Amino acid sequence: DTAVSQTPKYLVTQMGNDKSIKCEQNLGHDTMYWYKQDSKKFLKIMFSYNNKELIINETVPNRFSPKSPDKAHLNLHINSLELGDSAVYFCASSQHFGSTGLSGNTIYFGEGSWLTVV
């Protein structure tokens, strides 16, 4: 069973279009994330939701809008796509938000969505 699944895996679209990436986790986790990984492999957090509430919103253009209908789902909608949005977008989840000290807080990543804007 896939723990964190996201669709689509590959997406090629034209500049100016609007697209969505869907994500679901079946781990029963409270916290979900969206990360962006650029061509240089730099992995950067975009958003984090805890029990459907937005708790982290890094400096991301407001063309990016996350939506969490329930704590098992976190979708990402992108308006007016630009060339610079081309990247791999990873959905992820963790049992809770933050650390519980000695045990840390393992993040489980989906397989990624390869977005290419042409």
Next chain:
Amino acid sequence: GQSLEQPSEVTAVEGAIVQINCTYQTSGFYGLSWYQQHDGGAPTFLSYNALDGLEETGRFSSFLSRSDSYGYLLLQELQMKDSASYFCAPGGGNMLTFGGGTRLMVKP
């Protein structure tokens, strides 16, 4: 503020030992995680250090010195399948910070 430094690339031969260093600066630090990512794949958890010292998991070990804001990942008996990117991720302020990772290339 937050900062993170690790080498961008390391090359080693099969069977060797390699150490990937990580220095960080983050507020509210609570521990250091390491993740592995193969090309085309997702990052996967390797290890976590909350306390100073060495944690061993099979061929991989991870070390943390909180006072030096420094850690490393030690990979022993390198295998070709260890070729991947390795991310250190300091935890602080309730979140992990990832960077560009270290690309490890293992040669025969």
